Amino acid sequence: xLTSRLSKCHKHHTLQIELSLFILSSGGAELLFDGVKKHHxxxxxxxxxxxxxxxxxxxxxxxxxxxxxLFVQGDTVRPGILVLIxxxxxxLMGELDYRLQDQDNVVFxxxxxxx
Amino acid sequence: xxxQNIVGVSRQNTVAVHxxxxxLHDKVTPLTPTKAKAALSNEDIMRYSRQLLLPELGVQGQxxxxxxxxxxxxxxxxxxxLAQYLAAAxxxxxxxxxxxxxxxxNLHRQVLHGEENRGQAKAxxxxxxxxxxxxxxxxxxxxxxxxxxxxxxxxxxxxAANVSSTYNVxxxxxxxxxxxxxxxxxxxxxxxxxxxxxxxxxxxxxxxxRCLYPVPPPQETVTNCSDGGVLGVVPGIMGCxxxxxxxxxxxxxxxxxxxxxxxxxxQDARFRSIKLRPKQAGCAVCGENPSVTQLADYEAFCGAAAxxxxxxxxxxxxxxxxTVQDYKSIIDNAEPHLLLDVRPLVEVDICRLPFSxxxxxxxxxxxxxxxxxxxxxxxxxxxxxxxxxxxxxxxxGNDSQKAVQVMEKMIGSEVDSITLKDICGGLMxxxxxxxxTFPQY
Numbered sequence: 001x002l003t004s005r006l007s008k009c010h011k012h013h014t015l016q017i018e019l020s021l022f023i024l025s026s027g028g029a030e031l032l033f034d035g036v037k038k039h040h041x042x043x044x045x046x047x048x049x050x051x052x053x054x055x056x057x058x059x060x061x062x063x064x065x066x067x068x069x070l071f072v073q074g075d076t077v078r079p080g081i082l083v084l085i086x087x088x089x090x091x092l093m094g095e096l097d098y099r100l101q102d103q104d105n106v107v108f109x110x111x112x113x114x115x
Numbered sequence: 116x117x118x119q120n121i122v123g124v125s126r127q128n129t130v131a132v133h134x135x136x137x138x139l140h141d142k143v144t145p146l147t148p149t150k151a152k153a154a155l156s157n158e159d160i161m162r163y164s165r166q167l168l169l170p171e172l173g174v175q176g177q178x179x180x181x182x183x184x185x186x187x188x189x190x191x192x193x194x195x196x197l198a199q200y201l202a203a204a205x206x207x208x209x210x211x212x213x214x215x216x217x218x219x220x221n222l223h224r225q226v227l228h229g230e231e232n233r234g235q236a237k238a239x240x241x242x243x244x245x246x247x248x249x250x251x252x253x254x255x256x257x258x259x260x261x262x263x264x265x266x267x268x269x270x271x272x273x274x275a276a277n278v279s280s281t282y283n284v285x286x287x288x289x290x291x292x293x294x295x296x297x298x299x300x301x302x303x304x305x306x307x308x309x310x311x312x313x314x315x316x317x318x319x320x321x322x323x324x325r326c327l328y329p330v331p332p333p334q335e336t337v338t339n340c341s342d343g344g345v346l347g348v349v350p351g352i353m354g355c356x357x358x359x360x361x362x363x364x365x366x367x368x369x370x371x372x373x374x375x376x377x378x379x380x381x382q383d384a385r386f387r388s389i390k391l392r393p394k395q396a397g398c399a400v401c402g403e404n405p406s407v408t409q410l411a412d413y414e415a416f417c418g419a420a421a422x423x424x425x426x427x428x429x430x431x432x433x434x435x436x437x438t439v440q441d442y443k444s445i446i447d448n449a450e451p452h453l454l455l456d457v458r459p460l461v462e463v464d465i466c467r468l469p470f471s472x473x474x475x476x477x478x479x480x481x482x483x484x485x486x487x488x489x490x491x492x493x494x495x496x497x498x499x500x501x502x503x504x505x506x507x508x509x510x511x512g513n514d515s516q517k518a519v520q521v522m523e524k525m526i527g528s529e530v531d532s533i534t535l536k537d538i539c540g541g542l543m544x545x546x547x548x549x550x551x552t553f554p555q556y
Contacts, residue, residue, distance in 0.1 A: 079330035080337075089376075112310060
């Protein structure tokens with residue numbers, strides 16, 4: 001499949017290839033994804049690099065089962081959801097502007113309020 | 116109910132050996148400063164010998180523990196193991212705060228309380244259990260709710276470090292701000308369903324809770340233990356984890372969770388440690404130009420009540436709702452009707468009214484075609500009887516109102532020409548007022 005992806009890239013005369021990502025949701029955020037915590041997704045190739053802002057739009061269109069307002073507000077995640085990229089707070093990575101790399105891990109955690 | 120914990124760790128005070136009766140405090144009173152212990156007694160050496168052998172603790176670490184005062188706000192699923200291990204390890208003073216009383220549904224996770232403590236103040240029950248474990252630990256039980264009026268006064272008496280495990284949103288912000296304003300770290304944990312989270316906030320220049328969450332979450336996205344459920348051992352693990360971090364801070368080793376979020380997934384038996392953002396210069400309470408300089412109205416800030424009791428929604432007008440007594444007479448008069456139970460299947464398995472039709476609220480919201488078809492069939496059967504309303508029930512009377520609203524929007528379907536009503540207070544009101552043999556959960 002790598003060959004086929006690369007051939008696609010050649011067609012577009014760019015080095016950009018499809019992006020394979022691991023998306024994990026937990027702390028209750030998975031309920032927005034029909035209760036499924038782990039998603040292995042492939043983002044289609046595009047001429048510009050994928051950033052997190054675009055990923056949020058893609059997730060809304062392709063993964064969210066219900067009530068997108070409980071996941072995003074404006075162009076960012078709603079208050080109470082923490083985004084982690086490769087096991088680091090996304091604030092350390094550039095938040096919405098972070099350019100996604102192939103095989104990146106993106107986690108959406110909802111804060112727990114129990115005990 | 117799910118309680119929450121703050122632990123304030125003080126290294127300025129010392130152990131006071133109290134053998135007197137435990138006295139339940141209903142307000143914050145000044146604590147008498149205690150004298151520092153110069154050396155360990157022979158009994159101390161024997162009791163703590165297995166941990167004294169650790170170079171990571173040693174005699175000095177043990178003496179530091181014995182000088183430490185800890186405030187635990189919330190004596191529940193996290194607070195119980197936290198208090199237990201701190202007392203066992205020889206912490207000097209434990210403030211144990213909880214506004215609630217022990218209920219049967221607490222016992223699966225709040226392991227300091229026993230059957231005989233039902234109805235007793237949790238703070239007193241926990242203090243009694245802790246005292247039995249280690250009588251040299253001074254215990255101060257507080258039967259009160261932490262508020263903007265008392266939080267600073269209380270937390271200032273437990274100076275140096277704070278640990279917190281929290282449930283409701285306003286109290287989390289209150290505890291955070293009180294800790295920032297009084298300069299204390301906050302070891303915070305929470306647990307729900309099969310997951311736990313832990314962070315030490317406001318510690319050694321690290322971020323505070325507001326740095327991470329400057330804006331409170333919408334209330335509808337917050338689930339508590341009585342709604343979402345929790346496996347008892349999960350808060351147990353997280354409470355033990357908190358105890359570990361308090362002991363590291365109190366003994367002088369320091370915590371490594373200052374800019375870190377530890378996530379525990381009980382299903383996968385997996386811990387993940389996440390590097391968090393640093394302290395935020397723009398933070399409203401710990402930033403460079405803080406706008407929060409005193410404790411304010413946290414319920415207004417969060418748009419939520421500082422309680423872990425379930426809130427009561429009022430989505431429908433009066434004539435769209437009936438009481439359980441009204442519903443009882445509908446059954447007694449054998450009036451034709453349809454009873455729709457909108458709870459999730461896992462709750463229907465616990466108990467149900469035998470004649471109810473079960474379609475979970477989530478299926479209605481998603482318009483699951485199979486379930487909607489089933490509903491339409493039952494409604495048209497009802498219509499053939501020429502009379503009868505559709506009554507909607509759930510556990511407490513919140514989801515049933517949402518379900519009525521969802522079905523009202525199903526224009527053009529069989530459902531839209533029928534009268535929909537919600538049963539106030541749900542099955543728990545039924546159990547409380549009509550049928551005492553019906554289980555409560």
